[in-house]
Amino acid sequence: MESITTSSYAVHFNQLAYDAINAHLRATPYSKIFVLVDENTKRDCLGNFKNMVSDSSDYEILEIPSGEVNKTIETCIRLWEELSERNADRKSLLINLGGGVITDLGGFVASTFKRGIAFINVPTTLLAMVDASVGGKTGVDLGALKNQVGVINQPEMVLVISEFLKTLDQRQLKSGFAEMLKHGLIRDSGYWEVLKSNSDFSDIDRLIYTSVKIKNEVVLQDPTEQHLRKILNFGHTLGHAVESYFLENESLETLLHGEAIAIGMILEGYLSKELTGLPEADLEDIKAVFLNRYPKTKFSEADIETILSLLKFDKKNSHGDINFVLLDKIGKPVIDVKIPPKLFRSAFAYYSEA
Amino acid sequence: MESITTSSYAVHFNQLAYDAINAHLRATPYSKIFVLVDENTKRDCLGNFKNMVSDSSDYEILEIPSGEVNKTIETCIRLWEELSERNADRKSLLINLGGGVITDLGGFVASTFKRGIAFINVPTTLLAMVDASVGGKTGVDLGALKNQVGVINQPEMVLVISEFLKTLDQRQLKSGFAEMLKHGLIRDSGYWEVLKSNSDFSDIDRLIYTSVKIKNEVVLQDPTEQHLRKILNFGHTLGHAVESYFLENESLETLLHGEAIAIGMILEGYLSKELTGLPEADLEDIKAVFLNRYPKTKFSEADIETILSLLKFDKKNSHGDINFVLLDKIGKPVIDVKIPPKLFRSAFAYYSEA
Numbered sequence: 225m226e227s228i229t230t231s232s233y234a235v236h237f238n239q240l241a242y243d244a245i246n247a248h249l250r251a252t253p254y255s256k257i258f259v260l261v262d263e264n265t266k267r268d269c270l271g272n273f274k275n276m277v278s279d280s281s282d283y284e285i286l287e288i289p290s291g292e293v294n295k296t297i298e299t300c301i302r303l304w305e306e307l308s309e310r311n312a313d314r315k316s317l318l319i320n321l322g323g324g325v326i327t328d329l330g331g332f333v334a335s336t337f338k339r340g341i342a343f344i345n346v347p348t349t350l351l352a353m354v355d356a357s358v359g360g361k362t363g364v365d366l367g368a369l370k371n372q373v374g375v376i377n378q379p380e381m382v383l384v385i386s387e388f389l390k391t392l393d394q395r396q397l398k399s400g401f402a403e404m405l406k407h408g409l410i411r412d413s414g415y416w417e418v419l420k421s422n423s424d425f426s427d428i429d430r431l432i433y434t435s436v437k438i439k440n441e442v443v444l445q446d447p448t449e450q451h452l453r454k455i456l457n458f459g460h461t462l463g464h465a466v467e468s469y470f471l472e473n474e475s476l477e478t479l480l481h482g483e484a485i486a487i488g489m490i491l492e493g494y495l496s497k498e499l500t501g502l503p504e505a506d507l508e509d510i511k512a513v514f515l516n517r518y519p520k521t522k523f524s525e526a527d528i529e530t531i532l533s534l535l536k537f538d539k540k541n542s543h544g545d546i547n548f549v550l551l552d553k554i555g556k557p558v559i560d561v562k563i564p565p566k567l568f569r570s571a572f573a574y575y576s577e578a
Numbered sequence: 579m580e581s582i583t584t585s586s587y588a589v590h591f592n593q594l595a596y597d598a599i600n601a602h603l604r605a606t607p608y609s610k611i612f613v614l615v616d617e618n619t620k621r622d623c624l625g626n627f628k629n630m631v632s633d634s635s636d637y638e639i640l641e642i643p644s645g646e647v648n649k650t651i652e653t654c655i656r657l658w659e660e661l662s663e664r665n666a667d668r669k670s671l672l673i674n675l676g677g678g679v680i681t682d683l684g685g686f687v688a689s690t691f692k693r694g695i696a697f698i699n700v701p702t703t704l705l706a707m708v709d710a711s712v713g714g715k716t717g718v719d720l721g722a723l724k725n726q727v728g729v730i731n732q733p734e735m736v737l738v739i740s741e742f743l744k745t746l747d748q749r750q751l752k753s754g755f756a757e758m759l760k761h762g763l764i765r766d767s768g769y770w771e772v773l774k775s776n777s778d779f780s781d782i783d784r785l786i787y788t789s790v791k792i793k794n795e796v797v798l799q800d801p802t803e804q805h806l807r808k809i810l811n812f813g814h815t816l817g818h819a820v821e822s823y824f825l826e827n828e829s830l831e832t833l834l835h836g837e838a839i840a841i842g843m844i845l846e847g848y849l850s851k852e853l854t855g856l857p858e859a860d861l862e863d864i865k866a867v868f869l870n871r872y873p874k875t876k877f878s879e880a881d882i883e884t885i886l887s888l889l890k891f892d893k894k895n896s897h898g899d900i901n902f903v904l905l906d907k908i909g910k911p912v913i914d915v916k917i918p919p920k921l922f923r924s925a926f927a928y929y930s931e932a
Binding site: 369 | 716729890
């Protein structure tokens with residue numbers, strides 16, 4: 225599969241990815257190479273990765289515990305200190321081998337260590353392959369606030385190696401698939417139809433490629449999220465608030481990112497029907513697809529109040545307004561829509577009804 | 579005094595600075611404006627600043643304790659949280675009103691909050707006016723390691739208001755003057771002569787202007803410090819190690835930055851005489867000027883060992899080598915010089931001898 229070139233780097237696929245990194249390493253005299261992993265990617269991916277990369281025997285391994293709860297500044301402090309102690313310098317390279325936590329956090333650590341060292345992202349989850357692989361967003365959470373601290377900075381390259389998907393369970397694959405369904409909803413109704421009828425992740429390489437291409441087209445036109453790029457936030461404004469709420473409450477089971485934005489897309493689909501003319505049939509289609517694939521969650525009145533109070537911290541807001549991306553129809557987004565507050569409760573009621 | 583334009587923003591002086599910020603604020607619809615101060619600039623500078631800026635009555639004040647020991651990630655975490663709680667959003671502005679700690683740390687906090695909000699630097703110390711005002715370096719210390727975490731990012735503008743120098747004592751003024759003397763040593767022997775004969779900070783506006791111009795010329799030619807910009811590090815490789823050592827040892831009185839790099843410039847002057855042909859008379863001139871203006875510090879053998887061990891963490895190093903900027907003669911620097919280790923001890927001996 226041919227490589228996709230972004231504004232400043234390329235996303236390479238499978239065997240071509242290994243060819244690309246080997247050529248890059250031959251051409252670039254890094255002083256030291258570090259690989260950031262968690263316990264899962266250390267066990268399941270690191271060996272295969274090192275086997276395919278030349279001269280990888282003296283890579284130094286940095287390990288952090290897996291999970292969104294560790295995507296914090298405290299984890300960054302540990303890594304900055306460890307890089308210092310191991311004599312990382314400005315000519316060192318950090319390879320981030322893992323899911324979105326590893327690529328977001330590792331990208332931030334690299335972008336800020338000694339005012340920035342080079343990094344390469346090797347996403348190992350479906351979610352990270354189709355989402356974090358393009359756009360240069362790095363960051364960590366601040367308490368319940370997702371990605372509150374970070375920078376926009378580009379990796380040297382991104383390697384999408386679909387073999388790593390074999391290490392994932394169905395729940396994680398489905399979580400990534402939610403972002404792909406979003407790509408259909410905001411950009412390409414034909415792609416939405418293709419994804420809808422795919423229940424076994426067949427032909428996944430081709431689908432990943434389509435999703436990366438869609439995201440890249442959007443980001444290239446608006447790298448700093450002034451207008452078009454906002455469409456990627458469909459389902460995320462309420463979805464992030466739901467995700468933060470579940471993350472903060474230790475008594476609740478954690479929702480995966482895709483599970484949270486699946487809820488967010490139903491909720492924001494409802495708002496779209498009310499405010500931007502999404503046809504009722506499209507809304508029913510969206511609700512059926514997501515409830516068919518993702519577990520339905522119960523929300524009490526108190527849950528909903530707390531989730532709505534988290535909305536005001538969303539990064540996309542300004543001047544006190546909460547801006548939503550809604551749909552005009554499937555494949556056609558509308559940006560910067562303000563929502564009458566009472567509609568939020570109706571949206572949750574719609575989500576919860578049978 | 580006319581404004582100096584850098585790659586992406588302008589440094590404005592005195593009354594023109596107020597005109598520039600007022601025009602900028604009229605033209606830019608910020609959602610909220612925050613001013614970062616410490617207890618000194620809150621007391622001595624904030625009132626005057628707000629008096630000169632239109633519609634400044636509803637600015638929100640963020641305060642941190644003064645001093646290099648507070649230039650930490652922990653202080654950043656407090657500020658990120660405070661910005662979140664006070665509903666700062668992506669269209670908010672942060673004005674950094676203070677010395678180098680405020681502008682370095684405030685620039686980093688703004689550059690990373692929600693992946694970057696706008697900031698304006700208003701340096702209030704001589705050191706920050708001539709040094710931090712150009713170049714876009716932001717950052718904080720990591721334990722004893724100065725500026726180990728940060729990014730390169732540009733403010734909207736920099737305002738140099740020399741009236742604020744009246745709030746400084748002689749020791750702080752002298753500290754800033756050391757960076758100006760450095761500008762002469764690395765770029766302009768005539769300017770060095772002018773500064774040498776200035777013992778009362780007369781005509782300081784014109785001297786600040788010259789220093790900002792010199793630094794800007796250097797940074798414009800090499801924003802990412804691949805070659806020419808390294809000359810700004812003269813005196814800083816050993817100077818930073820000395821500064822870190824004094825900062826970490828609570829039993830020692832803290833050295834101001836200028837006092838530490840004054841020592842660093844004598845030490846690196848000595849290395850220049852040994853390695854790059856700096857004439858003996860120039861070295862004696864450098865030593866006399868700095869010892870005449872800055873206190874002479876005693877170093878034990880153990881002090882020197884520890885200081886040298888800190889060298890390896892310097893950001894300018896790569897591949898395990900320690901790279902120095904030395905002088906060929908006054909006004910003519912040489913970059914990327916490697917030092918035989920035994921010369922370090924001779925340099926300290928030269929500094930210490932009568």
